[in-house]
Structure formats: structure tokens, C-alpha cells
Amino acid sequence: MADIFALIDCNSFYCSCELVFKPHLKGKPIVVLSNNDGCAIARTPEAKALGIKMGTPEFMIRENKAMKDVVMFSSNYTLYGDFSHRVQEVVREFVPNVEIYSIDELFLNFKGLEHNDLVEYSRKLREAVLQWVGIPTGIGIGPTKTLAKIANFMAKHHEGSQGVFSLMDEEVRKEVLDHFPIEELWGIGKASRAKLNEMGIEYAGQLRDMPIKQARQYGTVVAERMINELRGISCIPLEELPPARKGTAVTRSFGCVVTDYDEITQAVSSYCARGAEKLRSHDLVAGKLTVFMHTNPHRNTQQYYNKASATLSPMTNDTRAIINEAMKLCQRVYKRGIEYGKAGIFLDDLRPENEKPLDMFATDKPNSEKLMSVLDGLNQRFCKNTLQFAGMGMDKAWKLRCERKSPCYTTRIEDVAKVRAD
Numbered sequence: 001m002a003d004i005f006a007l008i009d010c011n012s013f014y015c016s017c018e019l020v021f022k023p024h025l026k027g028k029p030i031v032v033l034s035n036n037d038g039c040a041i042a043r044t045p046e047a048k049a050l051g052i053k054m055g056t057p058e059f060m061i062r063e064n065k066a067m068k069d070v071v072m073f074s075s076n077y078t079l080y081g082d083f084s085h086r087v088q089e090v091v092r093e094f095v096p097n098v099e100i101y102s103i104d105e106l107f108l109n110f111k112g113l114e115h116n117d118l119v120e121y122s123r124k125l126r127e128a129v130l131q132w133v134g135i136p137t138g139i140g141i142g143p144t145k146t147l148a149k150i151a152n153f154m155a156k157h158h159e160g161s162q163g164v165f166s167l168m169d170e171e172v173r174k175e176v177l178d179h180f181p182i183e184e185l186w187g188i189g190k191a192s193r194a195k196l197n198e199m200g201i202e203y204a205g206q207l208r209d210m211p212i213k214q215a216r217q218y219g220t221v222v223a224e225r226m227i228n229e230l231r232g233i234s235c236i237p238l239e240e241l242p243p244a245r246k247g248t249a250v251t252r253s254f255g256c257v258v259t260d261y262d263e264i265t266q267a268v269s270s271y272c273a274r275g276a277e278k279l280r281s282h283d284l285v286a287g288k289l290t291v292f293m294h295t296n297p298h299r300n301t302q303q304y305y306n307k308a309s310a311t312l313s314p315m316t317n318d319t320r321a322i323i324n325e326a327m328k329l330c331q332r333v334y335k336r337g338i339e340y341g342k343a344g345i346f347l348d349d350l351r352p353e354n355e356k357p358l359d360m361f362a363t364d365k366p367n368s369e370k371l372m373s374v375l376d377g378l379n380q381r382f383c384k385n386t387l388q389f390a391g392m393g394m395d396k397a398w399k400l401r402c403e404r405k406s407p408c409y410t411t412r413i414e415d416v417a418k419v420r421a422d
Helices: 013-020 045-049 058-062 077-094 118-132 145-157 170-177 190-198 204-208 212-218 221-230 261-281 319-333 368-381
Strands: 005-010 030-033 040-043 071-074 098-102 105-109 137-142 164-166 247-258 284-295 305-316 340-348
Touching: 005 077, 005 118, 005 145, 013 030, 013 040, 013 071, 013 077, 030 045, 040 045, 058 071, 077 098, 077 105, 077 118, 118 137, 118 164, 137 145, 145 164, 145 170, 145 221, 170 204, 204 221, 212 221, 247 261, 261 284, 261 319, 261 340, 261 368, 284 319, 305 319, 319 368
Parallel strands: 030 071, 137 164
Antiparallel strands: 005 105, 005 137, 030 040, 098 105, 247 340, 284 305, 284 340
């Protein structure tokens, strides 16, 4: 029985999450900004129609009179992550075989559900996500993941698709691919596009018809795999289990210029606390820590970048041990008189906690696991940073700007929406 893939993609996901609790803004141009309220990272169709592109700086939107009606939000990843989880739970009610591709995209395998009209079944799935979660979606169906991705594009742009488009029919597939620009293909970047254009290939149908031998000369196994996928031969399986993490990072731009060493160490300590929390949530330990800091490349000041790394021995996810090592690295990296714009940490060499190698010359902190469990439990139950380390500071003047951040309606009890009957 052949695989039948589908891709469900949330429309303007971050903006849609904001609109769930602000329905009065529907139809207005909405933009969600990056960390530090820097630039646009999500836009509604109305915002796109005004010419706002991905990466458009916030000040250009704010100062443009033609964009005076644009509503901008600071990014609220806690809210978006919770909505993503809710969408996933609804999808699993309809389709058991699911791959979480990104925060707003899921690949599905309809294998075993062929007795249904899959287009109609997908419409019911779409309606359920909209009704139960409030997020609009588009669904593309195809015999391969690449074709499902193309079908998803068509679901959003083809008039009359009603949010669902299928490329299971060979004639429909040929018609679409023969007019589908290669720059819209999954995995085709600017360099690949230029190379293919030089060969006279501008549409997906032309790439599909390229001889495999020529594809091998053109580049890599990736090109050959792409051609087979366009021909309906599945080469990319569904990955229901997420790949093991190889590393995790916590990096932030500062909300203002930072020069003071104590403020830098407060920020790095906060990033270490978040990184250690992420490790524990995945039952992982880290064997390597890197600390970096640098200036803002867009400011006309002395530019500086530096980083330093250290081995964590024994491997750990204990916040105390990670902060302690990070403070030593900060002393090596920090340079007096520099106007810093960003700092961060990387935790690498990750392993499952139950596979942590023994170190006969090192000793774990006593009761580490119990203490970290209590720390995480209190912060989850009451609020982020309810209990924190002194080195993280209290004032946090360096914290990134998020002046337009909406409440965490679904994850913080004090932010739950209130309904009043007058």
C-alpha cells in the first residue's frame, strides 16, 4: 500500500495566534516582530499587500504614513508554542502518523485512510482545527512529501481550492508542475535556482523531466532525490520521531547598549538557566558550553566579537554547574569599553541523561536532580523565574524590548481572558 502524504500549514501562524484573542482586528494588516521588536517575521495578507516583506525593520513600518493602520505585536513564543501543540493534538485525532516539521507545519501520512475521500477528509480536518483552536490552515496532498509541499502552496494560492489541494491525479500534477516556478520548490535556494536557470530550467516540470544522469552531473544526491519526488517516487519518509538534539542555544539581543560587566554576566546567567531548563525537559545532559558576545553590526561603533568554550565534566544539566562555568568564560570573552548588542550560550555534546558517561575524577553535586526538579516545578506552577539564581539579577535593564507583547492567554492563569456579562 503506497504512502499518501499531506502537509498542513498554519496560515500566517504567529499573526493568527494573536487574532484568536483579538477578533476585532480581523481584516486589518497585522505584523509580528522579531526579538527586540527589530523587524517583521510574520504578516497577514493585508500587511503583505502594503509591501511589508519578511525582515522589514519596525521603524520603517512605524514611520511610513501609508502603513499607519498596521498593528504590530512583539513576538510571544510561549503563546505560539502552546497553540502549535493544540493544533498537533487536533491533527492526531484525524491522522495517527504525524511528523512535526516546524512550529506551524505538520507532515501527515494518509496511508490506511484511502477509503475516505481524502480531499473532503482534509477539509473536515481543517474545519476542526479552525473550530477547536481558532487557527486557519491549508492542506496539500501528494504521493511524495515534495509534491505535498507544492500542493500546500496551491491550496493557499489556487482560487476555489477551499484550503485543500491534491496532486494525487497524474494529469493535475503534470499541469501544475509545468507552470510551477522552481524558486518555490522545497529546498531550492538562490544558488540552485541560478544554476538551474543557466541550464534553461525555470519550472518544476522541466526539472522533473531532467535525465537522472544529468542530475548527477548537476550536483548532488539531493537533486536526484528531488527529481524522483517530482515524478511521484517517494524518497523522503515520514519522520514520526524527532531526531536527537545535537545542541541547544539561548541567544538574545539586548534591549539597550550594554557595557557593564555585571549586566553581561546577569544576561549570560539567565541564558544558562534557560538552557539548563531546556536540557532537563528533554532528559539530556551537556558536555560542552560556549559563551559569546558581540557588538551591534549596524551601529557606527567599535566592532567586537569573541567566544570561548569549556568542557563540562561531569556532563550535566544542573543550572548551578553551567552558570559557574559560564562565569569563567565571561571573564575570558568580555572586553572593557565595548558597547555590546548581543550575547548567548551554546550547549553541545548532548546525550540522554541515563547514558551519561562516568567520570572517576569528578563528582556530581549532591541532590542535584531533586533540587532541579523542585526549581522547574515551582517555575512551571507559578511563573517563569519565580525562583531564580541571584546572579541573574533583578533589574534586568539589558532585557530585550517587547513593548507590544500580548498576554500569555493559554499558559498563565493571571492572563486568562475574562468574560463579563453586562
